[in-house]
Structure formats: C-alpha cells, structure tokens
Amino acid sequence: MASRGELLYPESDRVFLEPYLPPPDRQVKDAGVPFVTLTFATSLDSALSLAPGVQTALSGPQSKAMTHYLRCRHDAIMVGVGTAIADNPSLNCRIQGVGGYGGEGLVGQPRPVVVDPLGRWQLTSETKILKLAKEGRGKAPWILTTKTPDSENARLLEEVGGCYIVLGSRTGASEERPSMTWLDMLRAIGTRGIGSIMVEGGGVIINSLLSAENAEHISSVIVTIAPTWLGQGGVVVSPPRTEGSSLPVARLRKTKWQQLGDDVVLCGSLGA
Ligand SMILES: NC(=O)C1=CN([C@@H]2O[C@H](COP(=O)(O)OP(=O)(O)OC[C@H]3O[C@@H](n4cnc5c(N)ncnc54)[C@H](OP(=O)(O)O)[C@@H]3O)[C@@H](O)[C@H]2O)C=CC1
Ligand SMILES: Nc1nc(O)c(N)c(N[C@@H]2O[C@H](COP(=O)(O)O)[C@@H](O)[C@H]2O)n1
Secondary structure (H helix, E strand, O other), rough: OOOOOOOEEEHHHHHHHHHHHOOOOOOOOOOOOOOEEEEEEEOOOOOOEEOOOOOOOOOOOHHHHHHHHHHHHEEEEEHHHHHHHHHHHOOOEOOOOOEEOEEEEOOOOEEEEEEEEOOOOOOOOOHHHHHHHHHOOOOOEEEEEEOOHHHHHHHHHHHOOOOEEEEOOOOOOOOOOOOOOOOHHHHHOOOOOOOOOEEEHHHHHHHHOOOOOOOOOOEEEEEEEEOOOOOOOOEOOOOOOOOOOOOOOOOOOOEEEEEEOOOEEEEEEEEO
C-alpha cells in the first residue's frame, strides 16, 4: 500500500491478466458494442454480499488492488442502482500513478455508469462519486435511465460533468417496471466512445448479463473467490436457466487461476 490510500499492483501479477483484458487502444466494435469484462468478488457459496443493500468486504488487499488495476484498464465501469444505493461506491481507480493519484488529469480513470431505469438513485452532496469528480480523482458518472430525470439530480450531476442517458424501455416491459436491453445499454455507451467496460455488479445486473440471452456480450470474466461462506439470504450469482433446458447457462473457456493472498482469481473467456 502506498500513501493517501493509493494501491500498488505489481507488474509481475499484471502479466497473468493480460490475455483477458481489452487491448489498450481498443476501439468500439462494428456493432457499436464495447469489450465487456464481467468482474466481481464472491464467497464460496456464490454470494456477493450478506444481504441486499449490505456492503460486504470479500476481497483481501491483493485482490482489491487487482480490481483497481482492472478499473484503469477499462474505459468505463458499470453497476446497478441497487449497488449505487447500498454502497455509495467510489468507482474510481486508486492505483498509484493514475490521474488524481499521482498521475496527470484523469488518465486511467474509468467512466462510472449506473443502470437506474426508474431514477431511484438520489444524488446529494454526500454522493462519493460526485465528490471524487469535483476533486479530480474520478470521472463524473453517466446514468442510464428510462425516465425523465429529476431536475435536482440532473443539476448535481451536470455540475461535475456527468449526464443522464435516457433510453427506451425493452419491448414487453411494464410501465411500472421498465427495463433496458443490454444491447441498447452497451450501444448507448459505445456510441459515446467507450471501447471497453467492466461490469462489477450487483446480483441483478450480473445474473441478467450471464443469462443465455445476454452472455454473448461478455468477452472476459475475472472473478475473485474469497475463502468464506456468507450463508443463506445473501445476494447470489445464479443466472436464470432457459425454460425447459437442462443445459448449463454458460461455461468459461481458456480458464486460468491465480492465488492472490488468501483469495483465488479465476479468469476465463465467454461469448463469441
Ligand atoms: N462482491 C462484489 O463484487 C459486489 C457486490 N455488490 C453487492 O451487491 C448488492 C447489490 O446487488 P443488487 O441488489 O442485486 O443490485 P444491482 O446493483 O444489481 O442493481 C439492481 C437494479 O438495477 C436495475 N437493473 C438491473 N438490470 C437491469 C436491466 N437489464 N435493465 C434495467 N434495469 C436493470 C434494476 O433497477 P430497478 O429495480 O429500479 O428497476 C435492478 O433492481 C449490494 O449489497 C452490493 O454491495 C455489488 C457489486 C459487486
Ligand atoms: N472486488 C470487490 N471486492 C469486494 O469485496 C467488494 N465488496 C466489491 N464491491 C464492488 O466495489 C465497489 C466498492 O468499491 P469502491 O468504493 O468503488 O472502491 C462496490 O460498490 C462494488 O461494486 N468488489
């Protein structure tokens, strides 16, 4: 650990991740969809947290530093509104040498993207992402929604350079429970110059992205497995199975494992 909360991730460990990462100068694909890395930390019973709305530390210091390294290797980082509300996360990169942490400007900082179809995320002066953007230690967020944004939220967001991106609701979704398709969400950010994105969570986001319908959008998966059982009632990763199918939902290819402290990191490829 370096000063001011800066994290170090050694060159020797970075090599292991390279085959699963987007090339540094990657441009958006033809279909306007970025390179997608799904990455999260899980317990041995597939839980992301002890309960919905409860932030739970699973990663040890080394794997936490790895996650921050991943953040600087992607143009954007995505979470669902459940995570934004529960965790009040930073969603920046604190690796020593990136912008705001010893480096120039915002070099190496990912764009936070929050999926909030109903506009549930209330922004305030205490919202960490906004504070970090003001301090030059992270980029301002984009919020994907289907609703007309609340004017005070929009003001707070625009003040730091963020914005709402309003998308149509998916066909068949009800008016009370609008939802956006992954293709629409990925295209919306792809057309705004995002060539790569890491999807961090939480449970609803991950299970929907891993479903048979959407898994083709994922290029790489990088999972930290912590040696603990959180027990029943947690937010778990367990994507829906296609109705009537007895086949697994998805299986990784070209897998590699690496021990980081007490944790194990599993990398693999998915999609086309
Ligand atoms: N261990 C780890 O690595 C991580 C852990 N977490 C933990 O996960 C928990 C939060 O997970 P969870 O409660 O499942 O919430 P999520 O962060 O997955 O957010 C879920 C919400 O996002 C919206 N959403 C998700 N998918 C779509 C879609 N396709 N279209 C439109 N809207 C969508 C919905 O909002 P709406 O309901 O308004 O329609 C949904 O309820 C927290 O406890 C957090 O700490 C989070 C990230 C990583
Ligand atoms: N990699 C990882 N390990 C854990 O143990 C976690 N709980 C998480 N959670 C994710 O990280 C966000 C919080 O970190 P920052 O405040 O942004 O540094 C949290 O919101 C989850 O997305 N991740």
